[in-house]
Amino acid sequence: MTIDVVQYSHSTLDWFSGLSVCINAGVFSTRSIIADNQFDPAFLCRIIEEHRITFLVQSPAQLAMLVSCPEFEASDLSSIRHYVYGGTSCSVEMQQRMRSRLRQADCLVFSYNLTEMNSLGCLNHHYDEKPNSVGRPVRGIKVKIINEEGEALGPTEMGEVCFNNGQHWSGYYGNPEETRLMIDSQQWLHTGDLGYMDPGGFLYLVDRKKDMLKYQSIMYYPSEIETVIARMPNVAEVCVFGVWAEVNGDEAAASVVKKPGTQLLAQDVLNYVREHIEAKHKQLNAGAIIVEDLLRSPNGKTHRMATKAHFLEVTKRQKT
Incomplete structure (x- = not known):
């Protein structure tokens, strides 16, 4: 990342996306746009044009609101180099509508991470090849899919997505019960998301287990x-x-x-x-x-x- 990056995220600091954008600003001297209003897609369109935003981090819900607002089609989005979105499943139609307005073929990046892990879990830089996949695990991250009995499943079999980054996590402050539900004795973090891996190692999210x-x-x-x-x-x-x-x-x-x-x-x-x-x-x-x-x-x-x-x-x- 270089100092000519202008980044925008509507996430608060208690989410990994908001924290990472803040850290990037300090480490790489990037210019950051901080908005404290309720998310407004029309307002974001104006911000992108006025400040020539190059790097965005958004949730799938915010992506859907953005591509559906009347101002979207007429807005100048040519400054965007990286549009990162994720955290849950996302409509393919909404992704394609966003992709149609972005100049660079590789700037649409589906991601998946846990705030509890304090790092990215997966990134998909292959939108054309693997649409709607959240990508492969990033370096240093292990992923497995398990069934109700906790047994690891093979490719294309759907189960709960679990992460392991090899780091210690102390758990939720003052909430040992929720901590035990999140992390097991082998230090695997249980996301509560249902998904599957294809034979190429790309992860797909299907739904929330509790839903x-x-x-x-x-x-x-x-x-x-x-x-x-x-x-x-x-x-x-x-x-x-x-x-x-x-x-x-x-x-x-x-x-x-x-x-x-x-x-x-x-x-x-x-x-x-x-x-x-x-x-x-x-x-x-x-x-x-x-x-x-x-x-x-x-x-x-x-x-x-x-x-x-x-x-x-x-x-x-x-x-x-």
Whole structure:
């Protein structure tokens, strides 16, 4: 990294992405843009043009908001040399829309890391060859995929993603129970993410382990439905979650953000899922709502539980 780099990140210092950008500024004398406002994609477009941003670090949710805002297509993004995003799965369509606006073929970089590890875990510099993979482990990092019994799985087999960087981690301050869930006796960090490695050693994320749903004893993942809804032309973002029903168990529901200037009804979403997914247990049996935005963590990632709580509040008001 050179001193002509102008970097931007909306992450706070309690996340690895925000901390690393801060460290880069001190070590390499890079110019950094710090924004303390709620993430606003239109504002970011202006910042990129005004300050000629060269290096961005964002979450997939922020990427989706950026490419879906009206200002995106008309903005000058030619200064961007590296656009790093990651931390969770990301819609391929949103990645492709971002890629279409960036000049350099290799500047779109999918990444994956844990704040607890205090380092990068994987990087994908091969977007064309391996779209939607978070890449291969960086030097010094070990990755394994395990099943429910803790046994290591082979290529293409899906299980929980675990990291080991060979360093000591003291755990969460004052929270030994959560620490034991995160790290085992062999110093493997358990991410809680489900994924698989392909034969070439590229890691793919599928969903959060704790987000797995069960409808009439049939297991499924919210991302399976989110991927389908994200293909709708007027959809900017979507969050799917389970709403408990006495008979069926986890009935899928969705909060959907429409693209600015477009029309989208909840019934449109229900119909689209019905037309493109045959399985009964993957229908939006608990319904859908259209929202202005999804609820997020301080780092900009979608907060599934908070979004679900908002959904339940809205649907309760609609029934009364």
